[in-house]
Amino acid sequence: MITATHYLVLSLLMFGIGLIGVMVRRNMITVLMSLELIFNAVNLNLIAFSFRLGDLSGQILAIFVITVAAAEAAIGLGLIIALTRLKNTVILDEANEMKG
Amino acid sequence: MDFLVTHFGEILFYSFAGIVLVGAIGVVTLKNPVHSAISLLATFVVVAALFVLSHAEFLAAVQIMVYAGGIMVLFLFVIMLARVKGVSPDQAFLSHLVPVAVVGGVLLTALVAAGVLLGVLAVGDGAAAAMQAVDGVQVGNTEAVGMVLYTKYLVPFEVVSVVLLVAMIGAIVFGRRDRFIAESDGEVGS
Numbered sequence: 525m526i527t528a529t530h531y532l533v534l535s536l537l538m539f540g541i542g543l544i545g546v547m548v549r550r551n552m553i554t555v556l557m558s559l560e561l562i563f564n565a566v567n568l569n570l571i572a573f574s575f576r577l578g579d580l581s582g583q584i585l586a587i588f589v590i591t592v593a594a595a596e597a598a599i600g601l602g603l604i605i606a607l608t609r610l611k612n613t614v615i616l617d618e619a620n621e622m623k624g
Numbered sequence: 625m626d627f628l629v630t631h632f633g634e635i636l637f638y639s640f641a642g643i644v645l646v647g648a649i650g651v652v653t654l655k656n657p658v659h660s661a662i663s664l665l666a667t668f669v670v671v672a673a674l675f676v677l678s679h680a681e682f683l684a685a686v687q688i689m690v691y692a693g694g695i696m697v698l699f700l701f702v703i704m705l706a707r708v709k710g711v712s713p714d715q716a717f718l719s720h721l722v723p724v725a726v727v728g729g730v731l732l733t734a735l736v737a738a739g740v741l742l743g744v745l746a747v748g749d750g751a752a753a754a755m756q757a758v759d760g761v762q763v764g765n766t767e768a769v770g771m772v773l774y775t776k777y778l779v780p781f782e783v784v785s786v787v788l789l790v791a792m793i794g795a796i797v798f799g800r801r802d803r804f805i806a807e808s809d810g811e812v813g814s
Contacts, residue, residue, distance in 0.1 A: 526637045531678065534641045538648050545652035553657045553703055557664050560695065561648050564671050567683075575678035580772045583680050587773065590683075590690055591784045595791030597695045601702040602798030608706045609801070 531572030538565035552607065552614045556600045563593040629745050636677060636739070643670045657703050661696060668692045682766040 538561055545558025567586045574582025604614055611619055628635065647670065650663030668691040675684035763771070773781060 526633050526677075530637060530641075531674070534644065534674075537645055541645070541648040541652055549652065551657060553699065553706070554651070554660050557651050557657075557660055557699065560664065560691070561651060561667065564668065564691075567687075568671060568674060571675055571678050571680045571683065574680065580768055581776075583683055583769055584773050584777050586680070586683055587686065587769075588780060588784055590686060591788060594690055594695060595788055597698055598791050598795040599798070601698055602795040604702055604706055606798045614706050 528572045528576035531568055531575075535565045535568040535572065538562075538568065550615050550617055552600075552604050552616050555616065556597065556604070559600070560593060560597065563589055563596075628742055632742055632745075633677070637674070640670050640674050640677070643667075644674070658700070661699050661703065664699075665692055665696050668696070679765065681764075682769045 542558045542561030542565060545561065546555050549555050549558065567589055570582040570586045570589070574580060574586075607619055608614060613619070644667055647663045647667030651660045651667065654660045654663060668687060672684040672687040672692075675681070675687060
């Protein structure tokens, strides 16, 4: 029997892998892709709880997450285009004007 | 065969979960961004399959259309536009992959056919099982989601459309070519 716990563990593993990708990778495109993995892990969580509780609110929230993820992808990829025009690179460490 | 029929849900979940994890690890570890993107595409499709397993059929369709159809194409376009090293496809590499692709396609078709057959054996007609009750009326998943989305969550829905508009304008502003030229000339952007 597959319970909500199975989905939550899978979601946790996906979230962890995505988080590692965001922190470790230096290529901005791969960082954005890892971010999408995190969004998907959250959606899996919402769907699992929606199924477990028999409440559709989780699915509605997942729709909103997908919308925001699409907006984030458009903005992030626009930033990548701007970065390649300005510095001719997608490596995050080379965009260091702010000395952060 | 009996084991397959009785444990159909478990087998599907564990196979999908395995593919999702392998795909996710591929996204993070592969050097070439195009390979990462393909790995991410596989992950998205299998997550959609997991949505179907938890009776979120409408979201599975949305996941395929928005993520696999929209966002992935956007990613691949940007990878090409940004001209990242090692992205140009190597002809020899691709032609040597043809037999692998054929075998993979045949295996996938066989897997889907076996899954459909086993699914019919395990649950019979799935349409009745997929019905959900909203206000005491039995409706399909898409109809149920629509009813909740356009009544209880109408205001957040409208707010999200504003978020999309802002994101669209932002993406256009970031992507404008004359933006940096105007700044480097010391002029006010047109």
